[in-house]
Amino acid sequence: MDDELLDLVDENDNIIGEVLKSHANSDPKLIHREAAIAVFNTKGEVLLQQRALTKRNNPGAWKTTAAGHVGKGEDPKVAVKRELNEELGITVEPHFMYKELEDFKNLERRFSYVYWGLLKEDQPLVLDKEEVMDAKWVTFEDLEEFSKHNDYSLESGSHEMITQAYALILDKRLV
Numbered sequence: 001m002d003d004e005l006l007d008l009v010d011e012n013d014n015i016i017g018e019v020l021k022s023h024a025n026s027d028p029k030l031i032h033r034e035a036a037i038a039v040f041n042t043k044g045e046v047l048l049q050q051r052a053l054t055k056r057n058n059p060g061a062w063k064t065t066a067a068g069h070v071g072k073g074e075d076p077k078v079a080v081k082r083e084l085n086e087e088l089g090i091t092v093e094p095h096f097m098y099k100e101l102e103d104f105k106n107l108e109r110r111f112s113y114v115y116w117g118l119l120k121e122d123q124p125l126v127l128d129k130e131e132v133m134d135a136k137w138v139t140f141e142d143l144e145e146f147s148k149h150n151d152y153s154l155e156s157g158s159h160e161m162i163t164q165a166y167a168l169i170l171d172k173r174l175v
Contacts, residue, residue, distance in 0.1 A: 005072040006032045011101065013111050018072050025056075028109045031101070035080035036067035036158075037094050037115040038165040044175035045137040046162050047119070048152065049087065052133050057105075060133065062152035064161055065117075076113035084117075088135060089126025092117035097164060102157075112157075116165035118174050140166045 006024055008017040009031050024032040039047045047065045051058055068083035070076050080094050094115035102112050125135050138146050143162070147154050169175055 004069060006069055007072050007074075009033060009111060013099070013101075021069055024069075024110075025108050028103065028106060031109045031111065033070035033076060033079075033111045033113065034067060035070050035076040035083065035113040035115065036161060037065050037080045037084055037092075037117055038158075038162045039065040039084070039090070039092050039117045039119055040166065040169055040175060041119045041137060042175055043137075043139070044166075044169075045139050046143075046166070047088070048136050048138055048146075049132045050134040050136075050151075052129065052131055054130065060151055062136075062146075062150050062158075063156070064158040070113070077115070080113070080115050087128050087131045089128075090119065090123040092119050095168075097161075097168065114161050114164075116168060118169065 004021040006019050006021055007015045008019040010016050011031065019030045019032060024030045048062045049065060050062050051060060053059045066084040066087045068079065070079040077094050085091055094117050097114045097116055099111055099113045101109065103109050127135060144154060146152055153159060
């Protein structure tokens with residue numbers, strides 16, 4: 001596993017030091033930052049990714065479009081753009097939705113910065129096979145049926161995030 005240097009933050013998300021990703025991912029006292037994005041197209045479809053089988057958490061599961069750690073000194077918005085480009089080879093303008101402090105499986109604590117984006121024109125997907133096995137556009141209305149045949153949980157944080165993003169996009173009449 002490649003190790004990265006991350007900002008160590010307190011419970012108010014103030015930077016108090018630095019920490020290696022490997023340590024932050026195995027000690028809940030070491031709070032760090034992550035960023036995630038749900039990307040939709042103008043047809044109202046959300047881009048899901050299937051995590052590589054080599055991933056430590058949720059291998060093979062279908063999740064939100066892209067997510068990853070925020071590097072030391074990196075802005076979360078920049079981090080989510082980087083992750084989107086690294087994992088899927090696409091670029092979109094992220095729009096901030098919320099941030100929350102999460103406890104993840106008693107292994108780690110992290111502030112998750114959550115974004116949505118709208119892909120206005122087709123861009124070819126270029127999957128980083130170390131991160132992503134597959135990617136698929138799915139209409140919001142078909143997510144329940146998709147979950148019956150794939151490892152996609154309607155109870156997951158990914159689905160909650162996608163639901164909130166879709167509501168915002170509908171409210172703004174972008175699809």
